[in-house]
Amino acid sequence: MKKIIKLQSIGIILFSMLFTMSCSDDNNSPSTSVLNIEEAKLLDFPLFAIEPTGIEIVQPEIVDNKEVTYGEIKITLPSTITSLENISASITSKELNLSKFSISPSNSVNLSFEDGKVHVFTISAATGDQEALLHYNVSIIKEVAPVPETLKITGFTFEKSKNPSLPNDITITKTVEDDGGIDKIYLFVPLGTDFTDLVPTIAYDGTTLYYTQENNLNTNVEFPTVDTSFDLKYPKPLYLTVKDRNGDNVRTTNVIVDVVNPVRIETVSVTSPDATEGTSEYFPGVTKWVNQGNHKINFQKATIYKDISPVITPTTNVITVDRALPSGGLIPGESANVNVRVSQYFPEGTYKTTAVFYTRIYHDFDSDDLFEPVEVTVTANIIK
Incomplete structure (x- = not known):
């Protein structure tokens, strides 16, 4: 009887030990929790020693905790950046939880984005089997340099x-x-x-x-x-x-x-009163010149003469013609005298000349030669 009890005690002890070991194994079994890859999304994409002027992030598409479409990151740099060579990321814990995830290429890798190159950055689990979770196609371009404005x-x-x-x-x-x-x-x-x-x-x-x-x-x-x-x-x-x-x-x-013809002569062919031989005669107001333009005007250059008759050698002006000019110029709509002087040094006879007048906008030398000249033909009789 004592042997039976003793065997039962031994059995109970062995069962207790096996149960305890089993419980101990359960407590030490690995965790079966799954990473939420939504947490692996990049919040920003800073670059080392470069300040972008713009960044556009399109997050990967995730369905049932699985990536189905890569994300897109497009970064714009100032036009003053001379090269898109040797550019590296500068991802910190602000952009990615680095205790759970890692990124590749890492910050230490310099990449070229010249000629429109696109690089795939991969987000992986930081521990365990380090499986790839998310991907981003990253491209970098420069702003188009603004064309200087001539302001013309x-x-x-x-x-x-x-x-x-x-x-x-x-x-x-x-x-x-x-x-x-x-x-x-x-x-x-x-x-x-x-x-x-x-x-x-x-x-x-x-x-x-x-x-x-x-x-x-x-x-x-x-x-x-x-x-x-x-x-x-x-x-x-x-x-x-x-x-x-x-x-x-x-x-x-x-x-x-x-208008190109701001000056009008009221009478383009006039005959002055008779002049007396040996006497210089001045006849004011034989006709008028009128400002029919849209700006105040004055003389552009000296009057020239053509079609002088009779021909005198050396060429001499028996008749000279001038225009009166109000102080400050001739205002649109106003008129002023055209005056004739007959020289005293010529014998009796009929003399003729055509005076050519040139005009500019008052004190505007840039308007020289823009306006059509105007002519007046004058006939004068010198009598004894």
């Missing part, structure tokens, strides 16, 4: 379609560039054009266009984006100012609209 008016037209009274499109005849000053453009419309109702079409190289019709150039307002009629009749000016993309630099252009 590149086109100014009065289109017939917008100005029905014009016979055709009117474009720029002359451009004068003045670095550090004010540029000028000249356009010429037909005589009789209504200067109070002109619709311009403007092209310019810059970011923003402003205008003013005041001589104070600080009163600029933004040029209308829709077709707008302007009153350009004297004395109203038109200044256009182009600003650059940063608003730091400006360039101003004076728009000058006129």
